[in-house]
Amino acid sequence: MSNRLVNILVPVISVILGLIVGAIVMLVSGYDPVAGYAALWNGIFGDVYTIGETIRQITPYILAGLAVAFAFRTGLFNIGVEGQLIVGWFAAAYVGVAFDFPKYIHLPLALIAAAGAGALWGFIPGLLKARFKVHEVIVTIMMNYIALHTTNALIKTFSDGGDNTGPINPSASLRSEFLENMTDFSRLHYGILIALAMVFVMWLILEKTTRGFELKAVGLNHNASEYSGMNVNKNIILAMVISGAFAGLGGAMEALGTFEYASVKGGFTGIGFDGIAVALLGANTPLGVIFGAALFGSLKYGALNMPNEAGIPTEIVSIVIAIIIFFVASGYVIRLFVERFSKKKEAK
Amino acid sequence: MEHVIEMLNIRKEFGNFVANDNITLQLKQGEIHALLGENGAGKSTLMNVLFGLYQPEGGEIRVRGQEVKITDPNVANNLGIGMVHQHFMLVEDFSVTENIILGSEPTSVGMISVKTAAKKVQELSELYGLDVDPYAKIEDISVGMQQRVEILKTLYRGAEILIFDEPTASLTPQEITELIQIMRRLIEEGKSIILITHKLKEIMDVSDRVTVIRKGQGIGTVVTAETNPNELASLMVGRQVEFKTVKGAANPTTDVLDVKDLVVTDYRGIEKVRGLNLNVRRGEIVGIAGIDGNGQSELIEAITGLRKVKSGQVFINGQDITGKRPRKITESGVGHIPQDRHKHGLVLDFPIGHNIALQTYYTGPISKNGFMNYSTISKKANEIIQKYDVRTQGDHEPARALSGGNQQKAIIGREIDRDPDLLIAALPTRGLDVGAIEFIHQRLIEQRDKGKAVLLISFELDEVMNVSDRIAVIYDGQIVDTLDPLQTNEQELGLLMAGQTKKGAMTNQAEGEGSSHV
Ligand SMILES: Nc1ncnc2c1ncn2[C@@H]1O[C@H](COP(=O)(O)OP(=O)(O)OP(=O)(O)O)[C@@H](O)[C@H]1O
Ligand SMILES: [Mg+2]
Numbered sequence: 001m002s003n004r005l006v007n008i009l010v011p012v013i014s015v016i017l018g019l020i021v022g023a024i025v026m027l028v029s030g031y032d033p034v035a036g037y038a039a040l041w042n043g044i045f046g047d048v049y050t051i052g053e054t055i056r057q058i059t060p061y062i063l064a065g066l067a068v069a070f071a072f073r074t075g076l077f078n079i080g081v082e083g084q085l086i087v088g089w090f091a092a093a094y095v096g097v098a099f100d101f102p103k104y105i106h107l108p109l110a111l112i113a114a115a116g117a118g119a120l121w122g123f124i125p126g127l128l129k130a131r132f133k134v135h136e137v138i139v140t141i142m143m144n145y146i147a148l149h150t151t152n153a154l155i156k157t158f159s160d161g162g163d164n165t166g167p168i169n170p171s172a173s174l175r176s177e178f179l180e181n182m183t184d185f186s187r188l189h190y191g192i193l194i195a196l197a198m199v200f201v202m203w204l205i206l207e208k209t210t211r212g213f214e215l216k217a218v219g220l221n222h223n224a225s226e227y228s229g230m231n232v233n234k235n236i237i238l239a240m241v242i243s244g245a246f247a248g249l250g251g252a253m254e255a256l257g258t259f260e261y262a263s264v265k266g267g268f269t270g271i272g273f274d275g276i277a278v279a280l281l282g283a284n285t286p287l288g289v290i291f292g293a294a295l296f297g298s299l300k301y302g303a304l305n306m307p308n309e310a311g312i313p314t315e316i317v318s319i320v321i322a323i324i325i326f327f328v329a330s331g332y333v334i335r336l337f338v339e340r341f342s343k344k345k346e347a348k
Numbered sequence: 349m350e351h352v353i354e355m356l357n358i359r360k361e362f363g364n365f366v367a368n369d370n371i372t373l374q375l376k377q378g379e380i381h382a383l384l385g386e387n388g389a390g391k392s393t394l395m396n397v398l399f400g401l402y403q404p405e406g407g408e409i410r411v412r413g414q415e416v417k418i419t420d421p422n423v424a425n426n427l428g429i430g431m432v433h434q435h436f437m438l439v440e441d442f443s444v445t446e447n448i449i450l451g452s453e454p455t456s457v458g459m460i461s462v463k464t465a466a467k468k469v470q471e472l473s474e475l476y477g478l479d480v481d482p483y484a485k486i487e488d489i490s491v492g493m494q495q496r497v498e499i500l501k502t503l504y505r506g507a508e509i510l511i512f513d514e515p516t517a518s519l520t521p522q523e524i525t526e527l528i529q530i531m532r533r534l535i536e537e538g539k540s541i542i543l544i545t546h547k548l549k550e551i552m553d554v555s556d557r558v559t560v561i562r563k564g565q566g567i568g569t570v571v572t573a574e575t576n577p578n579e580l581a582s583l584m585v586g587r588q589v590e591f592k593t594v595k596g597a598a599n600p601t602t603d604v605l606d607v608k609d610l611v612v613t614d615y616r617g618i619e620k621v622r623g624l625n626l627n628v629r630r631g632e633i634v635g636i637a638g639i640d641g642n643g644q645s646e647l648i649e650a651i652t653g654l655r656k657v658k659s660g661q662v663f664i665n666g667q668d669i670t671g672k673r674p675r676k677i678t679e680s681g682v683g684h685i686p687q688d689r690h691k692h693g694l695v696l697d698f699p700i701g702h703n704i705a706l707q708t709y710y711t712g713p714i715s716k717n718g719f720m721n722y723s724t725i726s727k728k729a730n731e732i733i734q735k736y737d738v739r740t741q742g743d744h745e746p747a748r749a750l751s752g753g754n755q756q757k758a759i760i761g762r763e764i765d766r767d768p769d770l771l772i773a774a775l776p777t778r779g780l781d782v783g784a785i786e787f788i789h790q791r792l793i794e795q796r797d798k799g800k801a802v803l804l805i806s807f808e809l810d811e812v813m814n815v816s817d818r819i820a821v822i823y824d825g826q827i828v829d830t831l832d833p834l835q836t837n838e839q840e841l842g843l844l845m846a847g848q849t850k851k852g853a854m855t856n857q858a859e860g861e862g863s864s865h866v
Contacts, residue, residue: 210715213702220695226654227684227692228706229675 015295018327022320026312035310036320043305044298050305052183055192056258058297060085062195063250064275065282065289066202067118067243072284073206074239075219080125080140081247082272083147084118086265088248090151091117092255093262094158096168106171111194111252118248119241121147126240130233136240144268152264164263174257189257196290198246203286205242215239247272274300277329299324352377352412352509352540353398353429359406360393362749365741367393368404371566373542373559375509380531380541382555382572384548384584386781387753388739390564391544392434395511398542399431400424430502431511434518434752434779435690436494438486445469445482448501472503476533491640492523499530510534511542514752516550517779520640520807528554546753546781548577560584585783593786595793598817600632603663604681604770604801605651610660612646612825620646622825623660628770633792633802635816635833637809639845643825644805645687648774652684653677654692665769678707683768685760685776687805693759694747701729701743704762736761737787752779757788764791771795774805789815809838823847 023033044054064081071078078084092114099106125139155165174189182188206212218225218235226232250271255262278296282288299321306317353375360368367390375381383391396402398409400418409416411427418424424431438447445466466482473480478496486494495515502510512531516524531541531554545551551558552572560567560583567583581589605628612621621643628634638644649655651662653674661670664680678684686692694703705725708714713724729743736757740750747755756779763771773792777785792802792815806812812819812833819831821844829844 208719210710210718210720213709213715213720217695217698217702217706220697221691223691224693224695224706226674227652227686228709229673229678231673 014328014330015324018324021327022323025319025323026316029316031312031316032310036306036312036317039306039309039312040299040302042309043302046305047184048182049184049186050301052179052186052188054298054301056186056188057301058293059189059191059195059257060250060253060271061274061278061293061297062192062289063198063246063253064271065278065293066198066286067247067250067272068275068279069282069284069286069289070202070206070246071239071243072279073219074215074235074243076126076129076236076239076243077137078122078125078140078240078243078247079137079276080121080143080147080244080272081250081275082268082270083140083144084121084244084247085251085269085272085275086144086147086151087121088114088118088251089255090154090165090251090262091248092172092252093165093168094154096172096256096260097158097165099172100169101171103171106169107174107256110168110172110256111249114248114252114255115245116248118244118246118251120244121248122240122242122244123237126237129240130236144272148265148268151262155262155264165261168256168260172256173260174253175260187258189253191253191257194249195253198249199286199290202246202289206286211238247275250275277325281328295328296325350376351410353542354410354413355394355398355407356410357407358394358397358404358409360390360397360402361405363741366564368397368561369564369566370407371561371564372569373566374569375540375542376556377540378535378538379556380535380543380554382551382558383542383544383561384546384551384558384580385561386563386584387757387779387784388563388751389561389584391561392513392751394561395431395513395542395544398424399429399511425505425507428506428508429511430505430507430509432495432498432502432513432515434514436498438494438497440485440487442486443482444480444484444486444489444497444500447486447497448504452505469500469504472500476503476530476537478530490523492519492526495519495523495527496530507539509540509542511544513544514546514779515543516545516547521809522639524550546779546785548580548782551580552577562586581782584781589783590786593789593793593814595815596797598632598796600629600817601799603627603629604665605803606663606666607647607651608661608663610647610650610662611658612643612650612655613658614646619658620825621650624822624826626820626827628801628803630769630799630801631796632817633796633804633815634818634820635804635806635812636820636822636827637806637812637841637845638822640807642822642845644774644822646825647822648684648687648772648805651677652682652772678768681769683763683766683771685763685771685773687774689752689755689759694755696748697746699744700733700738700740700747700750700758701725703747704729704732704743704758707762707766732758732761732765735765737784753781753784756780757784760788760791764795767795767798768800770801770803772803772805775807776804777806777808777811785811809841813838813841821845 026033026036043050045051064085067081067084068078092110095110095113101109121143125136125143128134128139129136159165174191176190179188180186206216214230214235218230218232222232274296278289278292281292281295303317303321306312307314351374355371355373358368358371371394385391393402397404398418400420400423409418416427445462448469449465469482478500480493480496480500515527519527534541543555555572557569557571558580559569562584607624607626610621610624611619614620624647636644646655650657653672657670661668664682667680669677669680690696705714705728709720713721715721726743733740733743738757738761739754760776777788780788796802804812804815816833819833820827821829821841823845824847
């Protein structure tokens with residue numbers, strides 16, 4: 001249908017527009033946009049190593065994007081993905097460091113701990129919304145700060161004043177010799193498989209299960225959901241819990257895959273906030289999230305190569321990347337407005 | 349220049365579907381022009397084209413002889429076209445004046461001058477006999493008053509041509525009478541009106557001419573004085589229509605619903621149902637007659653579990669369901685056609701098929717082990733779409749895209765299809781065309797004849813009198829009397845609904861037939 005065409009066209013045009021404006025910025029500030037974009041390209045697809053690293057970077061974005069998208073589809077705005085991801089990161093690292101089990105127990109346990117921690121961080125705003133009608137946006141923003149400072153304090157406590165947990169035991173690691181060998185020893189790990197599995201899980205829940213039917217109905221119309229006997233409060237809480245679990249797993253990707261530890265953070269990772277844009281780019285659908293995450297992850301990672309290869313200062317690079325993302329996101333936002341508007345018009 | 353508006357050969361498509369196919373409507377200066385057609389015929393679509401909400405694929409619009417392109421509602425406003433939508437677009441906690449000036453606020457040195465505006469609103473209100481308080485808050489005034497605010501809104505913006513889309517569907521009979529007076533007043537002041545309504549009586553009463561459309565096609569325009577309701581109905585449907593509801597005598601047996609000393613409060617804590625007693629038996633239809641706001645909504649919501657019960661009890665088939673969750677109550681055999689189809693009845697952004705499964709999605713065979721079986725849903729939905737003549741392009745179409753009447757038919761189909769022991773039908777025929785109303789009444793009677801209980805709530809006395817086997821009159825949160833429809837009349841009912849006792853009603857009637865009114 002033509003609708004589908006629009007769905008594909010909008011982001012493509014937005015990316016092109018973003019690239020053009022980004023090129024203008026580079027030109028105006030006296031740098032060669034062709035060299036700049038060539039460096040960006042090489043930074044993403046240059047060789048198998050960069051490809052491996054790009055995919056590694058995409059992994060947590062997928063999960064953060066799923067978390068935002070899932071909440072959105074159930075009528076909630078989860079700004080707390082960042083905090084849920086941070087607690088997930090810490091929980092996974094803690095389990096990874098503190099225990100020593102065979103891999104088939106240890107790794108799943110660490111993953112479950114991460115998902116559980118994220119879920120708990122989602123449960124609280126869900127509960128407050130369901131019981132006291134406190135808006136989830138406010139609570140989740142505050143929960144982000146609590147997550148950041150609590151985990152920092154915990155890391156310090158556990159490491160006797162140090163600034164990281166120390167490396168996790170190999171039995172909890174997502175590292176993959178196979179993937180490393182294939183990508184010229186990048187840090188690519190098995191997490192990408194988990195992320196893709198979660199894309200499937202989200203699709204399955206929303207599109208196939210009765211629970212998903214309820215979650216979506218509650219998100220769209222509380223009154224009609226109550227009328228049809230659904231437990232509105234329970235579904236609100238559950239939606240936040242599932243969303244938080246996705247985010248927590250995003251943290252596990254960093255804890256068990258990329259870094260293999262958790263360290264004291266001076267500020268937010270940004271992955272959780274970027275998840276909002278990823279979800280928007282992907283129109284809040286599971287498959288769309290893969291697309292959004294791929295775009296985000298590769299731009300973020302590829303940009304690192306621009307100063308080295310093209311001599312463009314990092315500040316300009318940040319601006320260019322931000323402009324590309326801005327255009328892609330606003331392309332979607334513009335369309336969202338158009339759709340909202342025409343929907344209102346059609347309302348009888 | 350006789351015609352103020354001419355819509356010539358208008359065509360409007362939604363995807364492959366043609367909602368308006370070659371429709372012509374010509375509005376004369378100073379007339380009330382009715383637009384008639386079945387549910388889904390394309391009336392609202394045509395008016396949305398005129399108001400600039402939709403762009404037509406073909407045809408031409410002329411305003412006072414000039415060809416125009418109405419690209420959005422602002423253009424329509426500037427051309428003097430105003431529309432009163434069926435669902436009002438007002439900000440609840442703003443005052444009347446604030447709502448009216450919203451979007452075109454008059455300013456003096458950068459400040460909004462509400463006072464000036466309020467004065468103008470007051471003047472307009474007096475000129476047209478609208479009797480609206482410019483400073484009242486929207487949430488504090490009745491539906492009828494809110495509608496007048498919508499009318500004022502269009503007048504304030506200088507509308508010369510007013511479009512009313514089913515203005516009477518949500519009004520009480522009293523309010524309808526007043527609205528008709530207002531419309532006449534508007535005509536006296538030189539306005540022209542396009543009126544959409546399904547009530548043939550209203551068309552006969554107020555309109556000068558009628559344009560009929562059928563399944564998206566323009567059928568033609570007739571002069572009201574030269575036609576009659578029967579002809580209009582057959583023009584609209586394309587065949588002869590029966591008006592009378594045929595039904596045999598009721599055969600009531602045991603109680604299905606039993607309400608004892610029920611007390612229910614509204615959201616402010618004010619008692620709206622005050623010690624109400626009511627029973628409905630198998631094999632009968634009990635109609636609740638009453639003026640809006642006498643506790644009907646609260647009563648239904650309390651029975652169905654959507655609202656807390658303060659005291660008293662509700663029994664279904666002898667089982668105490670007071671304070672139970674809606675699902676428990678539904679499962680104990682209650683079906684509910686809700687009063688507000690957009691609020692409670694539908695998830696507008698779900699496909700109509702999902703909506704038809706809204707009460708049964710968690711049961712077999714529609715789902716199994718927590719997984720939905722969407723192909724069964726589709727099958728079931730199509731069955732109901734067929735049986736209840738829901739006009740839609742398919743079960744995957746979002747509920748939002750259906751016409752108002754067809755949304756209603758889908759809800760009714762969903763509820764009756766579950767074959768509940770007690771069917772609560774709140775304003776079930778609101779917004780339905782005459783043919784559909786007749787069809788729905790037959791379904792209600794069919795349920796009764798199958799030995800089910802039906803509780804009908806309606807503001808239309810005709811409907812209550814024709815369909816019910818017993819009429820319970822509600823006044824101020826209590827059932828003040830129960831009557832046999834065959835042994836009462838509109839006047840007696842009207843007086844009881846207004847709070848007079850039966851004895852009072854009888855003496856009043858004896859004193860003078862003419863003086864009684866609702
Ligand atoms: N936005 C839309 N997208 C797709 N189809 C639509 C849309 N709006 C209306 N339709 C279809 O066009 C047809 C005409 O709808 P319309 O609302 O004009 O009917 P109506 O005559 O006003 O009916 P009712 O008396 O029930 O209000 C319906 O079949 C409806 O499903
Ligand atoms: Mg309509």
